[in-house]
Amino acid sequence: NAGVMQNPRHLVRRRGQEARLRCSPMKGHSHVYWYRQLPEEGLKFMVYLQKENIIDESGMPKERFSAEFPKEGPSILRIQQVVRGDSAAYFCASSPNGAYEQYFGPGTRLTVT
Amino acid sequence: EDKVVQSPLSLVVHEGDTVTLNCSYEVTNFRSLLWYKQEKKAPTFLFMLTSSGIEKKSGRLSSILDKKELFSILNITATQTGDSAVYLCASISNTGNQFYFGTGTSLTVIP
Numbered sequence: 337n338a339g340v341m342q343n344p345r346h347l348v349r350r351r352g353q354e355a356r357l358r359c360s361p362m363k364g365h366s367h368v369y370w371y372r373q374l375p376e377e378g379l380k381f382m383v384y385l386q387k388e389n390i391i392d393e394s395g396m397p398k399e400r401f402s403a404e405f406p407k408e409g410p411s412i413l414r415i416q417q418v419v420r421g422d423s424a425a426y427f428c429a430s431s432p433n434g435a436y437e438q439y440f441g442p443g444t445r446l447t448v449t
Numbered sequence: 450e451d452k453v454v455q456s457p458l459s460l461v462v463h464e465g466d467t468v469t470l471n472c473s474y475e476v477t478n479f480r481s482l483l484w485y486k487q488e489k490k491a492p493t494f495l496f497m498l499t500s501s502g503i504e505k506k507s508g509r510l511s512s513i514l515d516k517k518e519l520f521s522i523l524n525i526t527a528t529q530t531g532d533s534a535v536y537l538c539a540s541i542s543n544t545g546n547q548f549y550f551g552t553g554t555s556l557t558v559i560p
Binding site: 340439 | 453483485491492493494497537539547548549550551552553
């Protein structure tokens with residue numbers, strides 16, 4: 337049973353470009369969470385999704401950031417018009433229905449130049 | 450504002466030592482507290498604590514929650530170099546779906 341997969345593992349974007357981060361949850365998991373980890377800071381919650389639904393996006397910046405978890409395929413975190421301050425490690429985690437135990441992916445390290 | 454505070458921020462010990470990591474929380478409608486170990490990559494789940502005073506153990510690691518004083522501790526006995534990592538605690542509430550993470554305790558175990 338493969339764990340949570342994220343790709344790409346490293347992503348370099350110039351200011352103003354778009355970044356797309358993908359997360360495939362563990363088999364049988366329908367809940368996905370996205371987190372951002374900045375240097376010297378803890379993991380910060382961004383958004384919680386179930387299949388085709390955004391349940392809680394209160395941690396997501398209001399502009400430029402969006403997330404989806406379609407019926408088929410991975411969850412996508414999309415950052416438009418990236419800025420230097422978006423440089424961070426972005427982790428996704430999945431959990432089975434109704435469980436609080438989360439399994440994390442290896443993260444995507446985004447660098448904005 | 451809900452928050453989780455961990456201490457110490459970093460710790461260096463020798464192999465064989467016992468360490469205690471602390472996590473205090475202020476979370477509205479608290480439900481559970483979780484501990485994770487983060488090495489170079491993704492955090493891996495260690496414990497989930499929901500009830501006060503009940504110790505959870507896994508090998509040399511153990512953890513307990515005090516819901517009256519709003520804190521948890523993670524103990525590691527007979528530390529090994531492989532225990533070197535950042536240890537994160539996170540709290541979750543009944544009303545939200547958010548996990549509030551602390552900034553972590555960086556543990557270094559030297560031979």
